[in-house]
Amino acid sequence: MPDCTFYTTAIDYTNAAPHIGHAYEKVLTDVLTRFEKLRTREVYFLTGVDQHGQKVQQSAEKEGLAPQEFADRCTAKFLSLWETLGVQFDGWAATTAPVHKTVVGKILQRLHDEGQLYKQAHRGFYSVRQEQFLTDKERNEAGEFGPEWGQVVELQEENWYFRLAQHRDWLLNFIDSHDSFVVPSFRRPELRNAVERLSGDLCISRPKSRLTWGIELPFDPEYVTYVWFDALINYISFAGYLAEAGSGLPDFNRLWPARAHVIGKDILIPAHGVYWPIMLHALGFSDDQIPTLLVHGWWNIGGAKISKSLGNTVDPAVLVERYGAEALRYYLMADITTGKDADFSEERLRMRFNEELANNVGNLLNRTLNMALRYRSSVLRCPAVDDTSLKALAGPEASSALNAYTQAMEQYQVDAALRAVVGFARACNQLIEASAPWKLAKDPAQAELLDAVLYHLAESLRIIGILLVPVLPDSARGIFQQLNWPHPARLEDATWGKLPEGHVLGTPTPLFPRLEASPEAAD
Ligand code: MSP
Numbered sequence: 001m002p003d004c005t006f007y008t009t010a011i012d013y014t015n016a017a018p019h020i021g022h023a024y025e026k027v028l029t030d031v032l033t034r035f036e037k038l039r040t041r042e043v044y045f046l047t048g049v050d051q052h053g054q055k056v057q058q059s060a061e062k063e064g065l066a067p068q069e070f071a072d073r074c075t076a077k078f079l080s081l082w083e084t085l086g087v088q089f090d091g092w093a094a095t096t097a098p099v100h101k102t103v104v105g106k107i108l109q110r111l112h113d114e115g116q117l118y119k120q121a122h123r124g125f126y127s128v129r130q131e132q133f134l135t136d137k138e139r140n141e142a143g144e145f146g147p148e149w150g151q152v153v154e155l156q157e158e159n160w161y162f163r164l165a166q167h168r169d170w171l172l173n174f175i176d177s178h179d180s181f182v183v184p185s186f187r188r189p190e191l192r193n194a195v196e197r198l199s200g201d202l203c204i205s206r207p208k209s210r211l212t213w214g215i216e217l218p219f220d221p222e223y224v225t226y227v228w229f230d231a232l233i234n235y236i237s238f239a240g241y242l243a244e245a246g247s248g249l250p251d252f253n254r255l256w257p258a259r260a261h262v263i264g265k266d267i268l269i270p271a272h273g274v275y276w277p278i279m280l281h282a283l284g285f286s287d288d289q290i291p292t293l294l295v296h297g298w299w300n301i302g303g304a305k306i307s308k309s310l311g312n313t314v315d316p317a318v319l320v321e322r323y324g325a326e327a328l329r330y331y332l333m334a335d336i337t338t339g340k341d342a343d344f345s346e347e348r349l350r351m352r353f354n355e356e357l358a359n360n361v362g363n364l365l366n367r368t369l370n371m372a373l374r375y376r377s378s379v380l381r382c383p384a385v386d387d388t389s390l391k392a393l394a395g396p397e398a399s400s401a402l403n404a405y406t407q408a409m410e411q412y413q414v415d416a417a418l419r420a421v422v423g424f425a426r427a428c429n430q431l432i433e434a435s436a437p438w439k440l441a442k443d444p445a446q447a448e449l450l451d452a453v454l455y456h457l458a459e460s461l462r463i464i465g466i467l468l469v470p471v472l473p474d475s476a477r478g479i480f481q482q483l484n485w486p487h488p489a490r491l492e493d494a495t496w497g498k499l500p501e502g503h504v505l506g507t508p509t510p511l512f513p514r515l516e517a518s519p520e521a522a523d
Pocket of ligand 1: 009010011012013016020021022024025050231232233234262263264265266267297298299300306
């Protein structure tokens with residue numbers, strides 16, 4: 001077993017404009033990573049950009065730039081977005097990096113030497129405009145290739161193939177015997193069906209006559225590597241696989257296998273669910289060295305796919321400007337169930353923030369600190385007795401919130417984890433209503449009960465702050481500052497009774513100012 005938890009995300013197409021779908025995947029993985037840190041485990045998060053291929057070459061040509069220059073410019077957009085969103089990764093996989101190219105070359109050479117690759121001529125219909133071979137699936141009802149394909153010519157081309165089909169039975173057995181290969185499990189049957197239907201091998205080369213922007217095959221310089229074959233290798237090349245001494249890359253044995261590759265449902269079949277395990281298997285990775293695929297759903301808009309051509313893409317950087325990074329992180333984590341799809345709405349972003357953070361957690365913090373200031377000059381007294389009347393008022397306990405939260409996080413269900421925290425904060429607000437500290441403060445006989453209520457609220461807020469760290473690191477810091485709790489956040493401190501007798505709370509400052517509709521909002 002590796003001694004460092006390793007998460008990766010799909011590497012984004014460098015020529016794509018980052019949208020909320022990309023942002024969701026990175027924030028989700030950042031949250032899982034921060035959760036591991038919160039429980040003081042060592043963790044490594046790898047993400048990056050997929051920089052080769054036809055589309056990059058074409059877009060660069062259109063703009064009159066060299067492909068590398070174009071790719072670098074696009075990459076900068078992603079990097080700046082991750083910084084704005086507080087996505088903290090440890091490794092950056094940019095597939096034009098020399099370390100990556102070297103490993104891809106070594107892998108190809110090895111597969112070639114072991115007879116896993118062969119060269120063959122293919123005759124078929126080729127779309128000059130789309131620069132791809134067409135199959136019968138592309139024919140329209142009249143049995144023809146429609147005008148969208150432009151000029152279609154019959155062409156013969158030689159290419160290199162990877163013996164994929166040879167490993168079909170191994171993969172079927174592997175899927176059947178490894179329940180956790182694909183999470184959530186409802187995606188397994190569709191993958192299994194796809195593997196059952198697998199018949200052909202994988203074409204892993206493109207002749208330089210039509211694509212130059214790729215990694216050259218080490219044994220045939222007339223060809224570059226098919227972009228998916230190159231891109232998938234990022235998960236191991238940037239994790240230190242076959243790394244040369246002094247490369248500065250991590251120690252592969254400490255990281256591998258990854259706890260999960262976090263990917264969207266569109267790239268499970270065939271790339272991650274078929275090509276990738278077979279590539280690893282062909283390279284000699286044992287079954288327990290094949291990582292889990294955590295497959296998330298899609299963000300849609302008004303039920304439709306987000307796409308440039310529909311003109312419905314939402315730029316996460318604009319949302320951050322409008323509402324702040326933490327509001328966007330919260331929404332992206334709270335309003336989707338991992339594995340399922342969700343519909344993006346700015347109105348819901350504001351609503352959930354206002355109801356769950358501003359009116360609930362923020363309000364709890366503000367009221368607690370104000371009452372403590374007014375009635376006790378901000379000094380806390382530990383409850384002298386375990387007051388049963390307080391227990392009756394207090395509702396769900398911190399420990400059950402903590403259990404529900406931890407269980408949900410371990411199963412990648414961040415929305416459920418947040419529900420546990422928000423529900424606990426709501427119960428604390430109810431405790432304020434039920435115990436009415438403003439009445440207790442007027443009755444000296446109730447002094448101990450008032451102390452107990454204030455302590456309960458402050459302790460609860462400290463625990464809520466800890467549980468919010470992975471999703472809302474800055475706001476959690478704000479909670480700790482106001483509570484005057486200077487310790488590094490650790491999940492093991494999310495247990496009752498850590499605020500000491502005589503603890504002095506800080507000054508109340510509104511933490512989650514309500515979000516207002518923006519005139520430009522796309523509600
Ligand atoms: N470059 C490939 C991945 C190679 S991994 C070896 C790719 N890039 S992508 O830019 O199209 O997508 C990057 C990730 O964003 C993928 O996991 C994809 O599923 C995810 N998403 C793209 N659109 C999405 C939504 N609308 N919603 C959620 N995630 C989506 O695929």
